[in-house]
Amino acid sequence: MIVEDRGLVFDATRQNDNSRVCAFVSMVALGDGTLICGFQNGPTKHAVTSTVRLCRSRDDGRNWEELPIDFERTIDGKPGSLSSAEIVEAEPGRLLLFSTWFDRSDPERPLFDPETEGILHAKQLMAVSTDQGQSWGSWQKIPTPGLTGCAATGPSVRWDDGTIAFAFESYKDYDDPSPARHGAWLLVSRDAGRSFEAPFLVAQHPDHSRYYWDQRLCLGTIPGEFIAMFWTHDLKQKTDLNVHFRRGLLGVDDFERHPIIDTGIPGQICAPVLLDDGRILAFVVDRSQPGTMKLWQSHDDGRTWPETDALVVYTHEERAAVSQGATDIDFKQYWEDMSKWSFGHPAIRLLPDGRVLVVHYAGTPDCMSVHLARIDIANS
Numbered sequence: 001m002i003v004e005d006r007g008l009v010f011d012a013t014r015q016n017d018n019s020r021v022c023a024f025v026s027m028v029a030l031g032d033g034t035l036i037c038g039f040q041n042g043p044t045k046h047a048v049t050s051t052v053r054l055c056r057s058r059d060d061g062r063n064w065e066e067l068p069i070d071f072e073r074t075i076d077g078k079p080g081s082l083s084s085a086e087i088v089e090a091e092p093g094r095l096l097l098f099s100t101w102f103d104r105s106d107p108e109r110p111l112f113d114p115e116t117e118g119i120l121h122a123k124q125l126m127a128v129s130t131d132q133g134q135s136w137g138s139w140q141k142i143p144t145p146g147l148t149g150c151a152a153t154g155p156s157v158r159w160d161d162g163t164i165a166f167a168f169e170s171y172k173d174y175d176d177p178s179p180a181r182h183g184a185w186l187l188v189s190r191d192a193g194r195s196f197e198a199p200f201l202v203a204q205h206p207d208h209s210r211y212y213w214d215q216r217l218c219l220g221t222i223p224g225e226f227i228a229m230f231w232t233h234d235l236k237q238k239t240d241l242n243v244h245f246r247r248g249l250l251g252v253d254d255f256e257r258h259p260i261i262d263t264g265i266p267g268q269i270c271a272p273v274l275l276d277d278g279r280i281l282a283f284v285v286d287r288s289q290p291g292t293m294k295l296w297q298s299h300d301d302g303r304t305w306p307e308t309d310a311l312v313v314y315t316h317e318e319r320a321a322v323s324q325g326a327t328d329i330d331f332k333q334y335w336e337d338m339s340k341w342s343f344g345h346p347a348i349r350l351l352p353d354g355r356v357l358v359v360h361y362a363g364t365p366d367c368m369s370v371h372l373a374r375i376d377i378a379n380s
Contacts, residue, residue: 001295001376001377002311003375006372007062007372008369009064010053010369012367012368018043019041019043020366021041022040022370023040024361025361025370026085026086026347027155027357028089029349030095030132033352034132035058035357036054036055036056036057037056037370038053038087039361040083042081051073051081052085053066054085055370056132056133060352061351080123082101084098086156087156088157088158089158093132094128094192095132096164096192097128097136098156100124100151100168101123102120104120113174116175118172119149119172121173121174122149124141124142125139125140126139142196144187147183147199150169150170151168152168154167162190163188164193168185168186169183170199180208181208183203184203184212184230186250187199202226202248203215203228203246203260209234210233210235211232213230213268213269216228219274220247220249220274221274225248227245227247228247229243231270232244238327239326242263242267243268244262263282265284267284267285267286269346273350275377279299280297281297281356282298283360287318287341293312293344293360294312295375297310311375313358316342319364320337320340320341320342322340340365342364347360355376357373357375358375
């Protein structure tokens with residue numbers, strides 16, 4: 001694999017102080033080849049005033065235009081912030097955008113409460129566009145029955161039979177004194193987002209001592225099949241584990257036949273894509289020193305991921321004042337570090353010419369842009 005070129009989707013250095021930090025990047029490829037990249041934008045990560053922005057490319061990511069959209073941040077009369085912009089083309093020409101809204105009625109409250117270990121009250125939102133993202137309708141609230149402390153992960157996906165799924169995780173609300181229970185879920189729609197089924201569980205540890213954070217999905221080879229990869233954290237060992245992997249089917253809640261397995265890949269968030277030749281590519285953020293964004297590949301359905309076949313796409317020197325290392329992690333302090341990290345959040349898409357385009361955010365703590373790389377994967 002070879003990196004052919006690098007560039008920027010969104011140059012934060014040209015923005016004012018209120019728009020100089022990008023994070024939580026997503027990317028979708030529409031049926032006509034158009035690419036749309038979404039991301040959180042504000043003065044800091046998870047700022048009280050954070051919104052989401054969209055950039056569009058009609059030439060396989062060589063040139064990008066920012067779409068002139070100002071998304072509403074007041075929901076039910078309460079001010080809030082937006083965390084992400086996950087888009088899926090539910091029907092030809094009809095796009096759905098999913099985001100998580102956090103309640104900022106009390107601007108002094110941080111995203112994570114170190115006392116209860118809960119997160120700010122949130123709502124899952126959806127908007128519709130019929131003009132390739134140029135404009136969007138009003139937010140619609142998407143319920144997550146029986147689950148609290150929810151936030152979008154991504155990406156949202158569509159199978160060939162028209163089924164779509166919105167990926168999210170559950171945790172616990174800010175003021176909830178009960179123990180945390182993390183889970184990775186999908187909300188599934190079989191009518192292009194007009195209604196959703198009960199949440200489908202993708203990953204959850206039996207005794208809740210391990211968290212499968214930030215699930216990233218790609219399609220499998222048959223309707224309803226998915227490949228999911230997880231940033232995996234062990235609470236008892238106080239450490240991040242290797243990236244974990246699951247290949248499963250919608251509606252089949254069978255973790256014996258479709259287990260969650262250790263890939264051996266070091267890192268946190270991991271975005272997969274399945275190629276026509278059967279290879280699985282995984283774009284991974286690893287916060288070791290130096291930090292990297294690395295593209296891994298498996299030739300055997302995710303069982304092995306040889307490091308000799310991996311490609312370093314980006315190398316990063318973390319300048320944020322983080323407090324936690326790779327082991328003996330203080331969980332409460334780790335949440336604070338997450339709001340400081342100045343690179344990460346991988347997304348990957350296959351281009352019509354067989355190359356892949358990857359995007360992520362990176363920069364300094366006070367200025368983070370959205371970066372891209374085009375990769376030739378033919379000779380792997």
